[in-house]
Structure formats: structure tokens, C-alpha cells
Amino acid sequence: MFNQKGQIRIIEAFLSVAVIFSVVLVSVTFPFSPNLARQRSLTVIGTQALMELDNNGTLGSLIAQENWTLIKESLGILLPVGVAFNLTVYDESELPVNSVIIQNSDLLGGGSVSVRYVCATQSQVVRFFVLRLQLAWAG
Amino acid sequence: MTQLRRRGKSGQILLIAAFLAASLLLSAELYVFDVGRFSGEVESVSLSDFVLAVKLGSRHVVVGSLANVSNGGSGSVLELNLQGWASVVGEWYQFGKGVLNYTLMDAAPYSSGVWLYWGTGGYGVSSAYASFTHQLSGQGITADQSYSMNITSSVFVESVFQRIGGNRKRVNVTVDALNEAEPALAEQLVIYYRLLGVWVTPGAGSGYTLFDYGNGTYLASFEVIIPAITVEISTHVVDGRGIYVSANATSVET
Numbered sequence: 001m002f003n004q005k006g007q008i009r010i011i012e013a014f015l016s017v018a019v020i021f022s023v024v025l026v027s028v029t030f031p032f033s034p035n036l037a038r039q040r041s042l043t044v045i046g047t048q049a050l051m052e053l054d055n056n057g058t059l060g061s062l063i064a065q066e067n068w069t070l071i072k073e074s075l076g077i078l079l080p081v082g083v084a085f086n087l088t089v090y091d092e093s094e095l096p097v098n099s100v101i102i103q104n105s106d107l108l109g110g111g112s113v114s115v116r117y118v119c120a121t122q123s124q125v126v127r128f129f130v131l132r133l134q135l136a137w138a139g
Numbered sequence: 140m141t142q143l144r145r146r147g148k149s150g151q152i153l154l155i156a157a158f159l160a161a162s163l164l165l166s167a168e169l170y171v172f173d174v175g176r177f178s179g180e181v182e183s184v185s186l187s188d189f190v191l192a193v194k195l196g197s198r199h200v201v202v203g204s205l206a207n208v209s210n211g212g213s214g215s216v217l218e219l220n221l222q223g224w225a226s227v228v229g230e231w232y233q234f235g236k237g238v239l240n241y242t243l244m245d246a247a248p249y250s251s252g253v254w255l256y257w258g259t260g261g262y263g264v265s266s267a268y269a270s271f272t273h274q275l276s277g278q279g280i281t282a283d284q285s286y287s288m289n290i291t292s293s294v295f296v297e298s299v300f301q302r303i304g305g306n307r308k309r310v311n312v313t314v315d316a317l318n319e320a321e322p323a324l325a326e327q328l329v330i331y332y333r334l335l336g337v338w339v340t341p342g343a344g345s346g347y348t349l350f351d352y353g354n355g356t357y358l359a360s361f362e363v364i365i366p367a368i369t370v371e372i373s374t375h376v377v378d379g380r381g382i383y384v385s386a387n388a389t390s391v392e393t
Contacts, residue, residue, distance in 0.1 A: 016157035023161040027168050047188040054192070057199050057380075092227055118231050120196040124210060124381060126203040126220045128196075128227045 042083065042135045046115040049078035050133060057122030063089055063097065063129050064121050072102045079135070086134040097129065105138060112136040186234075190273055190284050193228050193239060197271055200224045201288045205267040206381035208253050209292075217252045217267055218243060228273075235277010244268035261298075263374075263386030266291040292382040293317045296374045298390035306366045310390050312359040314374050322355030326377045330359045332390075333371040368392070 053059040053074055062071050075085055086103035088096055117131040204217035225239040243252030249268055257263040266289065273284040295315040300308040310332065316325045328349065331338040341347040341361035350358040363370060370390035377383050 012151065012154050016153050019154075019157045019161045020164075023164045027164060044188075047192070051188075051192060051195060054195055054199075057202070060199060092223070116231065116233060117192055118196055118227060119192070120199040120203070120224055120227075122199040122202045122206075122380060124203060124207040124212065126200050126207075126223070128223060130227070130231050 042113045042137065043115055045079060045083065046085070046113070046133045046135045047117065049075060050115065050117045050119075050131060052078055054117075054119050059131075060119050060121030060127070060129065061123065063119075064123060064127060066097075066099070068098055068100050068102050072104065075102075075133075076104055082138050084136045084138040088132045088134075090130045090132070092128050092130075094130070186275060186280060186282055189232065189237075190275070190282065193273055194271075194284070194286055196224060196228070197221075197239075197241075197269075197286075198288050198290070201267050201269055201290050202380050202382070205253065205265060205290050205292075206383070208267070209255060209265040209383040210377075210381070214251055214253060217269070221269060232275065232277075235275060235280075238274045240272045240274070242270045244270070257385045257387075259387040259389075261296045261386055261388035262293070263296075263376075263384045264291060264293040265382050265384040266293075289319070290380075290382075291317075291319055292323070292376075292378045292380070292384045293320075294374060294376045294384050294386045296372060296386045296388040298370070298372045298388050299393045300363075300370055300390045301393055303362065306364050307362060308365060308370060308392075309360065309362050310370050310372070312372055312374065312388075312390070314357040314359065314376065316355045316357070316376050316378060318378060318380070323378055324353075324355060325357065326379050326381070327375075328357055328359075329375045330361075331373040331375070332361075332363055332365075333373070334363070334365060338373055 050059065071087065075087065079085060084105045089098045091097050113135050115133040115135065117133065119129050119131060121127045200220050204220045207216045208214060221241045225241060228239040229237050245251065248254045248256065252267055252269050254264065254266040268289045270287045271285065275282040296312060298310060298312045300310040303309055312330055314328060316323050329340060331340055345361040345363065347361040371387065372390050373385060373387045375385045
């Protein structure tokens with residue numbers, strides 16, 4: 001009788017250890033950042049799109065002209081289909097410059113990345129801007 | 140007997156406690172994942188991307204400053220603009236310390252990084268030259284990037300004329316516009332000739348034509364009535380970047 005109780009307690013202890021162990025195992029193998037690779041690729045895509053637009057001074061020129069529509073259209077062309085973006089332009093004093101929202105769709109909550117980009121105009125009166133481009137895979 | 144019951148229950152309590160601990164661990168794990176998923180905007184501009192963006196911006200600053208100076212702006216514009224740019228770059232690097240240093244070319248023929256030579260021998264140049272050192276440190280990475288920006292807009296002018304009759308002459312002017320020694324298109328091109336000591340543009344009755352070869356070479360043709368044996372020509376060019384450059388030449392009879 002005494003021995004059987006002892007065996008049950010040992011089984012119970014084993015079960016407890018097994019439960020805790022399995023939870024720890026799940027924790028270790030749990031995907032903390034399932035979209036990290038996709039987010040990194042988004043960052044590269046976003047930066048390259050901005051650099052492409054900035055290559056011959058077009059980006060700074062469009063910002064100085066406050067041509068937000070053309071900036072939005074250009075980003076729409078440069079970024080792959082299925083990428084949602086939202087661009088905010090700041091001046092040197094960190095104040096937002098764009099009077100309208102520059103985005104192609106509402107960013108979905110998860111997995112968005114933010115690319116920060118500094119640019120200067122190529123005009124006679126040189127101006128400096130800082131851009132914050134938020135990107136997310138739509139859907 | 141009571142002791143035995145207690146002993147038996149204590150094993151169940153151990154199991155229940157283990158389940159409780161497990162569920163606590165799992166819920167904490169899920170919470171961390173959830174928070175990370177929905178508010179984890181990744182601020183990740185890589186080092187190389189940032190350096191490239193700054194290099195591109197440095198180029199724009201030098202181009203814009205040269206456009207300003209060549210159009211009559213102050214010679215200190217380049218220095219002031221680069222100061223501002225270095226300040227912005229230093230402030231906005233988020234992952235550590237970023238310092239952009241610059242040096243303006245001061246060796247002849249440059250002065251404060253700018254060289255303007257609008258000569259009479261058929262050659263004109265507007266140029267700006269600055270060297271940069273971009274140092275970045277943070278997140279266990281140190282980067283040191285050095286580069287130079289030499290922005291040069293130049294123009295070559297050649298001219299010949301044919302005597303049509305009396306003092307009437309047909310003048311042909313060939314203009315070559317270049318950016319960094321590569322053919323470049325002109326945004327504006329104005330040709331003057333000197334008549335009685337005054338620079339004038341060919342009038343409506345001069346039969347002025349301008350042919351654009353599309354490769355940075357332009358051929359202007361017009362008639363003038365000048366008693367002199369040569370015709371002095373002045374060519375003013377503004378290139379696609381807004382940089383002004385001019386060159387004078389003497390047209391000779393063929």
C-alpha cells in the first residue's frame with residue numbers, strides 16, 4: 001500500500017516535470033519574429049525605392065514643390081505590388097511637412113517596418129528633409 | 140490515515156501547480172509575442188544604406204550650392220549648406236553616433252571649394268569640390284567612409300562665319316555642354332555676339348536657328364551685319380542641374 005502511494009507520487013512528479021519541460025520546449029521553439037526576414041526585405045525595398053527616387057534629385061525637388069501626389073504615384077511604381085506604404089516628411093526642425101497623407105492603403109497592424117531617410121534638394125536654395133517610410137506587406 | 144490523505148493530495152497539488160506554472164509561462168509567452176507583433180515597428184535602416192543615402196545627399200548639396208554660386212550667389216554658400224547637411228546627418232542617425240566631416244578644396248584654381256572660369260578662349264567651367272569623411276559608430280559597429288564630390292559643368296564653344304555680302308556674315312556656333320566631362324543636355328542656351336561693344340542676342344531678322352543634336356552638342360546659326368573681320372561670341376548655358384556656365388569665343392572666317 002505504502003509502496004503504491006510512493007509510485008503514484010513518482011508518476012505525478014514525472015508528469016509535473018514533463019508538463020513544465022514541454023512548456024519550456026514550446027517557449028524555446030516559439031517563433032518570436034516570424035516575419036523578420038520579410039521585414040528585412042521590406043526595409044531594403046523601401047530604402048532602394050527612396051534612393052532610386054532621390055538619385056537625380058527628383059525626391060527633394062518633389063518635396064520642395066509639395067507635389068505629394070506625384071511622390072505617392074512614384075512610390076507606388078517603385079514598390080512591388082502588395083506593399084502598403086505610408087510616408088511622412090519632416091523638415092530640419094522635425095516638423096511634418098506633408099499636408100496630406102501619402103499612403104496607398106491603411107497599414108495593417110502587424111509586421112510593419114519603418115525606414116528613415118535623409119535627403120537634400122538639388123536646388124539653388126538647398127533644403128534638408130527627413131523621410132519616414134512605413135511599409136507592410138498587404139494581406 | 141489523515142497523514143496518508145494529505146500525502147496523496149500533495150502529489151495532486153504538485154501536478155496542479157505544474158499546470159498553473161505551465162499556463163503562466165505560456166500566457167506570458169503569448170503576451171510577449173502579441174506585443175512584439177503589433178507594436179514592433181522595426182527601425183532598421185542598415186548602415187550601408189544610411190551611408191549611401193548620405194553620400195547621395197552630399198552630392199545634391201554640392202550641386203545645389205554650385206548652382207547658387209554660379210548664378211551669382213555668395214561664395215560661402217557651399218560651406219554653409221554643408222554645415223547644415225552635416226548637422227542634419229549627425230542628428231538623424233538613430234543607431235549611435237554619426238559624424239560627417241567635410242573639407243572644401245582650397246588648392247588653386249579652387250577657392251572655398253568653388254572654381255568659376257568663364258574664359259574667352261572658347262572654354263568655361265563651373266566646378267565645386269569637397270571631400271567627406273563619414274564616421275558611424277554604435278551597435279558594436281564602426282564605419283569610416285571617405286569620398287570626394289567633384290561637380291563640374293563645362294562648355295566648349297567654336298565658331299566660324301562666312302561672308303555673305305558686304306558686312307553681312309552667317310555665323311555658326313558649335314556648343315558642347317558637359318557634366319563631369321560627360322556630354323550633358325543644356326536646360327537653357329543663349330548666344331550673344333558683340334556689336335559696337337555691346338553684347339546682343341541675334342534678333343528676329345537674323346534667321347537664328349538652334350539645332351540640338353541630343354548629345355550635348357548644339358549648333359546655332361544666325362546672320363549679323365558687322366564691319367569687323369571677326370565676330371565675338373558669348374555662350375551662356377544653364378545645365379539640367381541649374382548650374383550656370385559661360386564661355387566666349389572669337390568667330391573666324393572660313
